[in-house]
Amino acid sequence: MRSVAIDDEYLRDVLLxxxxxxSPSGRTDAVMQIIGDHLQELGVPIRLTRRGVLRATLTGQAADTSRAVVVHADTIGCMVKRLKENGRVEVVPIGTHSARFAEGAHVTLFTDDLTRIHTGTVLPLMSSGHNFGDAVDTQGVGWHQVEIRLDEPVETRQDLIDLGVSIGDFVALDAAPQITPNGYVKSRHLDDKAGLAACLAAVKALVDDGGSLPVTAHLLVTIGEEVGIGATHGLDDDVAELVAVDNGVVSEGQASREDTVNIGMLDSTGPFDYHLTRRLIALCEKNDLPFRRDVYRFYRSDAAPAVESGLECRTALIGFGVDSSHGHERTHLDSIRYTAQLLAAYLSSPLTFSEWDDQPTGALEDFPSHSVQPAEPEPERYPGRH
Incomplete structure (x- = not known):
């Protein structure tokens, strides 16, 4: 294994x-074009599936067996459900998120005519304190309790139709990203745009370094994770290990932090691979990367649909820490950088059990047990705040 440096300026620029x-689920073409352009600029070959999932490949010394890092480009969003008689728009959520955090959000509505894109704001039905008084505070929370006010002179349903607005139009919650002087990143959709930035920064670091990887590695960028159909395809049976990159939940009762890389031990679909998870922990310890172990109850990542679709491989989950996930999200640049550093160290290391994992099947007596730990990786050192 070798030590490679993360380009902090590149990471910040790509993140923003x-x-x-x-890129709400179902409308991800624009962001996938950007991701593809960045990978091609780095000289990394890419392929897209019929549905638009992207796979980039870094060829390693062992090409008959591979590993994968999976990250998603889609985000939560909304879709037009009804054109209201008062000229407002009723929406339903894309992905799982509460209308509580949508209230007050600036949005962009995309019509079928791409030359007619409209901005607006998500408002509760009772949004005027001067009209409704204390009733504003007692109104319920839910998607049936909010509507979108478009920034257009519309007062009727027909006005909306004349604007080209239709049922089924996509609505994106504007991210409005900010990076504070002390490194905090405040934005919607850090899940999983921060993970994407970490992955691209790790790939750039490995390409700039110029050395060869021990095992061929794929970066799979999925487009339906927020609706449960992320890594359902795009990889083949040669993949022995899969590491999903997503947010670490920073909240009361959780161990994850905004200034560390976080390693998921279990999510709502069950525990991750015992040995691969502990290999990642060992890499953090050997490279002086601050990390936290955590368990996530109401959460699943791209690892779940990959296994459910029949991929037979070890799986693990790592991520940057996000406070108020699927709400008013915040992380720190350190967390994204440490995630990128862990990915670079992981891709520079051998498979967890090279002699076993390079074949799809083997003998019972050769199967690694919990009493057999993977060999400790050689130390690596990275720059960064510790």
Whole structure:
């Protein structure tokens, strides 16, 4: 294994570019074009599936067996359900998120005519304190309790139709990213744009370093994770290990932090691979990367649909820490950088059990047990705040 440096300026620039590009599940073409352009600029070959999932490949010394890092480009969003008689728009959520955090959000509505894109704001039905008084505070929370006010002179349903607004139009919650002087990143859709930035920064670091990887590695960028159909395809049976990159939940009762890389031990679909998870922990310890172990109850990542679709491989989950996930999200640049550093160290290391994992099947007596730990990786050192 070798030590490679993360380009902090590149990480920040890519992060902001991704955050400013709307990509609710079902409407991800624009952001996938950006991701593909960055990978091609790095000289990394890419292929897209029929549905638009992107796979980039870094060829390693062992090409008959591979590993994968999986991250998603889609975000939560909304879709037009009804054109209201008062000229407002009723929406339903894309992905799982509460209307509580949508209230007050600036949005962009995309019509079928791409030359007619409209901005607006999500408002509760009772949004005027001067009209409704204390009733504003007692109104319920839910998607049936909010509506979108478009920034257009519309007062009737027909006015909306004349604007080209239709049932089924996509609505993106504007990210409005900010990076504070002390490194905090405040934005919607850090899940999983920050993960994408970490992955691209790790790939750039490995390409710039110029060395060869021990095992061929794929970066799979999925487009339906928020609706449960992320890594359902795009990889083949040669993949022995899969590491999903997503947010670490920072909240009361959780161990994850905004200034560390976080390693998921279990999510709502069950525990991750015992040995691969502990290999990642060992890499953090050997490279002086601050990390936390955590368990996530109401959460699943791209690892779940990959296994459910029949991929037979070890799986693990790592991520940057996000406070108020699927709400008013915040992380720190350190967390994204440490995630990128862990990915670079992981891709520079051998498989967890090279002699076993390079074949799809083997003998019972050769199967690694919990009493057999993977060999400790050689130390690596990275720059960064510790």
């Amino acid at each position: 570019e991704l955050l400013r590009t709307p």
